[in-house]
Amino acid sequence: MERNTRQRKAIHQCIEDAGRPLSPQELLEHAQGVVPGIGLATIYRNIKSMLEAGEITAVSLPGGGDRYELSGHAHHHHFHCRVCDRVYEVHACPGDMQKLAPEGFVLESHELTLYGLCSACRTIAS
Known part of the structure; x- marks a missing residue:
């Protein structure tokens, strides 16, 4: 049981240290x-749990x-x-997306992914 706890803690720490969502392969490498x-x-088993x-x-x-990040982040x-x-x-949001919804529709949530080149x-x- 200690081995699983150590592995899970390591995975958690990897995500925390990276400060960004990680793929299973990135988690494995770290x-x-x-x-x-x-x-x-083991990475996939721990991701599931x-x-x-x-x-x-x-x-x-x-x-x-999928990539994985720690829960509890504010809207981002x-x-x-x-x-x-x-x-x-x-950690920014363009704001009120309701104005983009068709007339009469009610927006409940949104996700935004920007694509390009990192620095x-x-x-x-x-």
């Missing part, structure tokens, strides 16, 4: 530095796999770098 020998199946416990939240991107959006495939949090990839591309 967690292996803390728990050598951890495998992808952490989702069920409400500890993490899935960030779904069209055409891509995401930026997806199309070169390195990393996802970053955007590191922009530097490389220049």
